[in-house]
Amino acid sequence: MADAFRGMDGILVVAKDPGFTSHDVVALVRRLTGTRRAGHGGTLDPFASGVLPVFLGMATRLVEFHMGDGKAYRARVCFGSTSETDDREGELVPGNGPAPSREAVEVSLIDFRGPIQQRPPTYSALKVGGRRAYKMARQGTPLDLPPRAVTISRVELVEWDGSDPERPTAVLEVECGAGTYIRSLARDLGEKLGCGAYLGALTRTASGPFTLSAAHSLDAIRRAAAEGPAALAGLLLPIDAGLDAIPEALLSADEVLAAARGQQFKPLHRPQVEPGARVRLLAEDRALVGIGSWKDGRIVPEKMFIGTPRPGLARDVDAAEEATAGNAPAAITHATESRLHVVSAGSRMSVVPGIDALAADLGPLYLAVGVFDGLHRGHLYLLRELRRFALRAGARPAVITFDAHPEELIEGLAPPLLCDLDERLVRLQAAGVEVTVVQHFDHALRMTPYDAFVAAIRERVEVAGFVMTPDAAFGYERGGTPETLSALGQRQGFAVTPVSSYLSNGEQVRSSEIRRRLSAGDLAGARALLGRNHGFTGRIEDDGTGRVRLAFDLPVCLPPEGEYPVLLGPAWQLGQRPDPAAHASSVTIADGVVTIERTDWQLPDRVRAVFLDRG
Numbered sequence: 001m002a003d004a005f006r007g008m009d010g011i012l013v014v015a016k017d018p019g020f021t022s023h024d025v026v027a028l029v030r031r032l033t034g035t036r037r038a039g040h041g042g043t044l045d046p047f048a049s050g051v052l053p054v055f056l057g058m059a060t061r062l063v064e065f066h067m068g069d070g071k072a073y074r075a076r077v078c079f080g081s082t083s084e085t086d087d088r089e090g091e092l093v094p095g096n097g098p099a100p101s102r103e104a105v106e107v108s109l110i111d112f113r114g115p116i117q118q119r120p121p122t123y124s125a126l127k128v129g130g131r132r133a134y135k136m137a138r139q140g141t142p143l144d145l146p147p148r149a150v151t152i153s154r155v156e157l158v159e160w161d162g163s164d165p166e167r168p169t170a171v172l173e174v175e176c177g178a179g180t181y182i183r184s185l186a187r188d189l190g191e192k193l194g195c196g197a198y199l200g201a202l203t204r205t206a207s208g209p210f211t212l213s214a215a216h217s218l219d220a221i222r223r224a225a226a227e228g229p230a231a232l233a234g235l236l237l238p239i240d241a242g243l244d245a246i247p248e249a250l251l252s253a254d255e256v257l258a259a260a261r262g263q264q265f266k267p268l269h270r271p272q273v274e275p276g277a278r279v280r281l282l283a284e285d286r287a288l289v290g291i292g293s294w295k296d297g298r299i300v301p302e303k304m305f306i307g308t309p310r311p312g313l314a315r316d317v318d319a320a321e322e323a324t325a326g327n328a329p330a331a332i333t334h335a336t337e338s339r340l341h342v343v344s345a346g347s348r349m350s351v352v353p354g355i356d357a358l359a360a361d362l363g364p365l366y367l368a369v370g371v372f373d374g375l376h377r378g379h380l381y382l383l384r385e386l387r388r389f390a391l392r393a394g395a396r397p398a399v400i401t402f403d404a405h406p407e408e409l410i411e412g413l414a415p416p417l418l419c420d421l422d423e424r425l426v427r428l429q430a431a432g433v434e435v436t437v438v439q440h441f442d443h444a445l446r447m448t449p450y451d452a453f454v455a456a457i458r459e460r461v462e463v464a465g466f467v468m469t470p471d472a473a474f475g476y477e478r479g480g481t482p483e484t485l486s487a488l489g490q491r492q493g494f495a496v497t498p499v500s501s502y503l504s505n506g507e508q509v510r511s512s513e514i515r516r517r518l519s520a521g522d523l524a525g526a527r528a529l530l531g532r533n534h535g536f537t538g539r540i541e542d543d544g545t546g547r548v549r550l551a552f553d554l555p556v557c558l559p560p561e562g563e564y565p566v567l568l569g570p571a572w573q574l575g576q577r578p579d580p581a582a583h584a585s586s587v588t589i590a591d592g593v594v595t596i597e598r599t600d601w602q603l604p605d606r607v608r609a610v611f612l613d614r615g
């Protein structure tokens with residue numbers, strides 16, 4: 001019967017009951033609707049109740065636009081005790097100070113309005129160095145979570161219960177920005193009053209535009225599912241519900257077709273927005289067809305919700321990029337991973353350790369700059385265009401990449417990588433890159449303006465040109481955009497070639513989206529964007545219990561905890577043949593540790609594991 005429900009796209013606003021995790025709710029909705037792709041718009045603790053928006057089908061591609069939505073809560077704060085979890089779930093310890101009066105609480109709340117610094121709870125799902133805070137706390141080694149900026153736009157005391165003068169309680173109504181912990185608010189309020197406090201109950205009354213009055217109980221959802229697809233679909237909001245704050249751009253039929261192909265274009269009706277602003281792309285009947293941005297007088301498609309056959313070359317590009325990625329999506333189900341497809345079997349890529357090591361004898365270079373994490377289908381398309389324009393210019397296709405992800409320095413925490421540097425270099429060579437510069441990313445480089453960065457390159461080697469996608473940028477504060485670099489190139493005599501962003505099923509392929517899908521356990525969705533099954537490389541370590549675990553030099557992108565079938569093979573290294581993974585095994589991911597469960601293969605020091613479909 002589930003097949004009748006497939007294809008449901010929309011937003012189901014759930015009124016979560018206490019006792020369910022957010023993951024429990026998503027799993028139940030996924031099962032009732034028969035929709036494989038589902039995700040929620042903001043975690044609610046198990047003891048909490050209230051609004052939990054669940055995004056189904058195509059709506060999952062719009063979750064990112066709701067992650068910054070403000071929230072509203074009704075919270076019961078209990079004074080006179082503290083809790084190690086900052087809520088009623090932890091062990092309660094009596095406070096030392098006298099119980100507060102209602103008036104004292106109301107006065108103290110003034111200091112919690114507006115922008116404040118808030119320390120997250122020790123028992124939270126935040127990650128530091130790839131480790132969950134709550135798991136480390138349970139192991140007796142809590143992480144030191146630094147305060148972070150949050151905004152509480154409104155907090156009011158609406159009910160007071162002083163029937164137990166030693167343990168009074170207050171009901172607060174709170175409106176706040178994303179990332180605010182109400183548990184921390186209760187804890188900090190108790191600390192300010194000197195008596196201790198914890199969160200006794202919590203109901204989320206709104207998540208952005210989604211309110212509790214419009215939410216559906218789990219029982220109501222079960223009843224609708226029992227009645228059939230029409231009843232269940234009747235509970236769904238449209239996929240673009242709550243996105244009214246994003247300005248609209250009305251497209252003609254021809255413009256819709258161009259956007260579906262991933263083409264940039266100058267629209268007939270100019271949207272009244274600032275450069276760089278995001279816009280909703282609407283067809284003539286005002287149906288949402290995609291999300292894009294307004295740049296340099298053009299619409300740049302980013303996410304499309306309609307498809308169109310790609311003529312001639314585009315179909316060939318799709319097939320070529322999947323082949324270059326190593327295998328067609330279904331091929332990995334065989335006992336051996338397909339061999340890496342090499343664009344130019346005779347090429348031997350030169351690896352240069354930083355811009356300072358560039359030399360004139362490398363010849364003229366046509367450059368692409370980026371992290372290139374994962375070498376996904378979008379990267380391979382860009383590199384194919386790089387080869388094409390380098391050939392026209394009589395130059396060598398070259399890449400400047402980095403030894404660490406810039407976000408590690410900028411934001412203090414590197415995103416988990418889709419492949420290690422060694423595999424990245426192997427895949428760059430296979431894609432036909434002839435020169436790769438591995439540049440160290442540090443504070444000095446972060447502060448270097450784009451024109452100084454280009455000047456440092458041109459002092460050492462002839463630059464024929466750059467290829468860039470519309471949203472690409474480098475240099476201090478991302479000043480080196482396609483527009484600014486083109487102006488610089490016109491003055492200094494090098495070309496800048498714009499390359500359209502690569503779309504897969506109407507969606508721009510991004511490393512961040514692949515990471516999101518992997519973290520959500522959507523291995524098939526990640527594979528569609530990568531062009532191959534996801535894999536990772538680690539060092540073999542014996543943990544002393546007879547199990548074999550993998551250790552990583554940098555954070556690695558992994559799916560949720562659980563056991564997964566994999567193929568194992570030797571780690572890839574430039575200059576050695578990249579043997580495919582061929583040895584069936586399984587890995588278990590638990591508490592941030594990856595353990596190889598079984599294999600008859602003699603494991604080398606470094607192992608590459610490739611995920612298989614669970615079947």
